[in-house]
Amino acid sequence: MRPLHIVHTEASQGWGGQEIRILTEAQGMQARGHRITLIAPPEANIYREGKARGLDVVALPIGRKSVGGLMAMRRWLGTNAVDVVNTHSSTDAWLAALACRFHPNKAPAIVRTRHISAPVPYNAATRWLYSTASRHIVTTGEKLRNELIDRNGFDPKQITSVPTGIDTDAFIPGDKRAARQRLGLPLDAKIIGIVATLRSWKGHSYLLDAFAELPDKTTHMAIVGDGPQQHALKSQISRLGLDDRVTMPGNLGDVVPWLQAMDIFALPSYANEGVPQAILQAMSCGIPVVSTTIGSITEAVRDRETGIIVPPRDSAALGGALHELLNDADLRLRFSDASLKMAHEKFGLGIMLDKMEGIFRGVAGG
Secondary structure, eight states, rough: OOEEOOOOOOOOOOOOOHHHHHHHHHHHHTTOOEEEEEEEEESHHHHHHHTTOOOEHHHHOOOOHHHHHHHHHHHHHHTTSEEEEEEEEEHHHHHHHHHHHTTOOOOOOOEEEEEEESHHHHHHHHHHHIIOOEEEEEEEEEEHHHHHHTTOOOOOEEEEEEOOBBBBSSSSSOOHHHHHHHOOSSSSOOOEEEEOOOOGGOOHHHHHHHHOOOOOOTTTTEEEETTTHHHHHHHHHHHHTTTTTEEEEEEEEEOOOHHTTSSSSEEOOOOOSSSEEEOOOOOOTTEEEEEEEEGGGGGTTTTTTEEEOOOTTTTTHHHHHHHHHHHHHHHHHHHHHHHHHHHHHBBBBBHHHHHHHHHHHHHHHH
C-alpha cells in the first residue's frame, strides 16, 4: 500500500500529554514510511519539540481563530498534496475544516481527535464540524466515545476510541534502589509520585493534602512536571510543612527512572482526561496506581485489579487509598503485576499505530 501524507494540526501553545501523543504518533507513522507534516504556531512548544524530533514542521499563525490563520491554512493546503488532516484542538479544527470547505480542488479528509473529557458543545455549528466537515472522530477512551454518541448524537460508526500507546520497551520495571541513588531520593522511604503538567485539574493540591495527613511521616513524594500551578503548589508544600519530604525536579525529558523509583503512582485528576499516558507509563513500569473516575481513567485503572479508584476532589478517600497501599506490600505487588500485564496487552505503541493507520487509510480512500 502506498504511503500517506498525514498532516497534524495543533493550535495549543501548552505542553502535556496531548502534545506528546501527537509527536509520538507522528514519529511512529513516519517510521512506518508515511510522510508526516506538523502545522503549528511558531511560538508553540510542539513546534520546537517537533523540529527536535526530526519531523517536518510548518509554522502557520493558527494559535487563534482569525482570518489570517484561515487564509494561511487554505493557501498551504491548496499547494500541497495531502491525504489526511488530523486536527487536535478546537481552534485548528475549525481553521482546517473551513480551509478544506473552500479548498480549490479536492480537499483532504479530516480526522478530528478528541483528547479530553470536557463536553463538546451541542449546537448546529459544532455538529457540522464533527459530523460533516470531519470524516472520522477519534477519542482517547471509550467513555469519551460513548459521550459523543449519547450526548451529542453523533454516528457511532464515525467514532473510534484509540487510547494513547506507550513504548513498553522504554517504560519498564527497574531497580528501585538504583533509580533512587541516581536521582538523589531517599533509599529506604516509601515514595508516592505523580508525573503531570502542573495544572489545577490534575489534582496536585488534593494529593498534597492527603499526603500531609498520612500517619507515616517518613514517606516521600516526587512531583514531576512543570506548569502554571508551580508557585501555588510550592506555597502549599511550605504551608503544610512538607519542604523536606517533597521533591519537585520540574519538567523532564526522561521520566522512566522517576517512575522506577516510586512505590505508588497517583493521579487524582478531576477534569479533562482521556486515558492519561502518565498512568499508562506508570503501569508499564509496574507501579500500582491510585486515580479517579474522570474521563476514561477506569479503562486502565480497574478498581482493585490494577489500582484503586477514588472520587475526584476527595482528599480523605485519596489518603485512605494511599495509606492502604503503603501498608500492604502484597497488594502493591498484585496491582503491579496486573498493571504491567494490561499495559502490554492493551496499551502498547504498536496497537495505537495500527488503529490510527487503519483510520487514516480508511478516510483517505473514502
